[in-house]
Amino acid sequence: MPQVANIAVSILFDGLAYAMFLFITSVGLSVTMGLMGFVNLAHGAFAMAGGYVVVTLTRTYGVGFVPSLVIAAVVVGAVSVVFERVLYRRLYKSTDLEQVLLTIGLAFMAIATATYLYGPIPKSVPLPEWLQGDVNLGFRYFPSYRAFLIVLGAVLIAVLWYAFERTNIGAKIRAAVDNRRMAESVGINVDRLFTLTFAVGSGLAALGGGLAIQLLGLSPSFAVLYLVLFLIVVAVGGLGSLKGTLLAALVLGIFDTGGKYLLADAGGFFVYAVTVVVLLIKPAGFYGRE
Amino acid sequence: MAASDTIGGTPRQRATDYLLRRHRFRMAEALPWLIAIAVFFIFPTRMTFGSQVLVMVMFALSLDLILGYAGIVTLGHAAFFGVGAYTVGLAAARLDWTEPISGLFAAAIAAGLVGFVTGWFLLRYRGLTLLMLTLATAILLQETGNLRSDISGGYDGLPGLTFKPLLGVFDYDLYGHTNYLYALTVLAIIFFFVRRIVYSPFGQALTGIRENVRRMHAIGSPVHRRLVTVYTIAAAIAGVAGALFTQTNAYVTLTVFDFDNSAKVMVMLILGGTGRLYGAFVGAAVYMVLEDYFSKLSPTFWQFGIGLMLVLAVLFTPRGILGLFERIGDYLAERKRS
């Protein structure tokens, strides 16, 4: 294969894998922010918590990697409900500032707790054999782990799309994102919907955190470092939009990967430049309501 | 005349007097300055740290204009601090422009310009969009610096900068005495400006935007222009704070643009109390002293404590330390009366 095409395929493949990670981790944040307009800067902390649950399960208890991912998602999803009921709930009607402060505070506490328990050094996980090495896709070899991410992402997108577009609960969520007051007046319990989506969203974030260990490395600062990316995906995609979150994850994932391939020094420059351009043209994101 | 604001006078007189006198200096306002001067004599060996506190007070004060008075939440205020810090740093390292006071002016102009341009574009938006755009601005500046690390020095920064003696006379000493007095003087001048602005009709209009922007539009206020104006001023002041940071530390690295730096200054301001001028003093001083003490003990513990403080502040003392004092004062006055 010619060199240029080879690089282009690599960028697309790695970018796609990265985009799937971004989508899985951010989608819950997008829906909860769309529902309640709640600025949740602790979302990255839920992802980080998921990562550490996976580390503990695999390293200390010898649980397999994939079962650990599932357990992490369930555990973190369940714990997040406690936070939602006890803390978040009080601030639904508060200002952006108070929500920002409360959730930054929670993120700081989470980082400190993780540092205390696991130390500041990045952790790794033992992967099952079938996720190591490369996989042959006929015309080229690709890293198995990234292929796994892409497949998993595609499956989750299909499931979420079905849940969102075809089920009763999905219809209620869409109605509530669209017009909360109207939804309440026709008898939809938005509070309970919110708790549900919050739990699912945090669980998915935890799954994303588990997946990120191999992809990006996991240290306590993960909670804030990648939070910015999740928020950008949400803002660029448009609050509460599944389609928008996916599109934003793809655009940002591929731009970031491409930028790092072609111009290693540029770091995150491309992601932020794209963000600024998109938001200046479409302040509510790709599919957000103006 | 003097009695009218205490007991006598018609409601009309009392109301008029209140507005006529509100902006006058009160005795209590001398307190922070007296403390700052006392610190100079009591802790002569901690002047480098003291200068850092003063720099952060100035930084928090600039944020107070935007956040406390105009009610605009940003996550990228470090952008302007960074521009100021690098204006002075680059001028010294690359252009050999080491005169400190002209450096401050250059930093104010550079940061003010960045504030004006970004503010003009960004301040049309609210909520998450604005948070993201301000955050992205700071990171873009940082990444730009990293792209041209041949000029900026990248994350290794520009170490070992030297500056000409102040006013050509006062040289810098090992203990940072000159720096402390220099920073205190600049802070006093900046504070004087900020205080005038806060009590001006323009400052009042800012509180109007914070309290109800729909009403501001309805009474004919050019809201965008007001916001861009205050954003530019705050950016310039943050730039001066950044420049002082570089000058008093004699180095600067790209970490000044970190999200952490934006978050930290916001935490300080919230801790002290927003929209009340002296909140920046109390917040920055309390935060820095606690950080200095606890982070030596255990940085992890300190980070947890900061997080916990934020959560508690949001839930229980939304008006910061100064607000808490006021509430205690009100409570005591109430008890005295009954």
Place this chain on the structure above:
Amino acid sequence: MAALQVEKLNRTFGALPVTRDVDLTLERGARCALIGPNGAGKTTLVNLITGVLKPHSGRVLLNGEDITASSQADRARRGLARTFQINQLFRGLTVLENLCMTVGERDGHCNNLWRSSGSKREVIDEAIGYLDSLRLTDDALKLVRELPYGRQRLVEIAIALAQKPRVLLLDEPAAGVPSSESHLILDVVAALDPDIAVLIIEHDMDVVFRFAKEITVLVQGAVFTQGTPAEIMSNEQVRAVYLGQEGHRGGHHG
């Protein structure tokens, strides 16, 4: 020349037309009421006139000048004031500051960053004048949020008056106020400067018939009919779509 003229105004939300070909004229000193069932698009019309919303077609003229493209603030500075159906006040500021701010923005004082806001005595005196006229002076130094809702409603009107408007749009000025207090607000409305053109949205037909010289009935976003109170009262169709449905033409304030 009419103080306010609205020509063929149209606006949709999504596929739903909320304002359809609305024509409306307020002469100088007019006393006009806008009535219609809930969801008729009355507040939307006010929002279109004041520039909160942009119309999709049609024109708005203020004293003969086309202001369709002007910003809200620009319209306000040209003498178009409104009150809101739900209070929009500076709740954390004192009543006096609410008024001083309005006077300050009206006269451009708020462009000044240097002079103290207390140093212009005449601004304070004028602000207190408006408070006096609405008997709010005793509350001048209270924060707005500490006032009972009925008094806040008066501050809402005081602010609109402090803009020295040529045209004043009152969106249900007595809404949310207990009926024992609403007469206070309606007395204020009745005593407005006869030079100001006033458009009032009001559900209480007693008030409408006492106050207005002309009435416009809005149904489903379009002007259903316009006329004098006597004409409207005797219009069978209006009674069918609106008065009958509301069922309190005789009123309950009596």
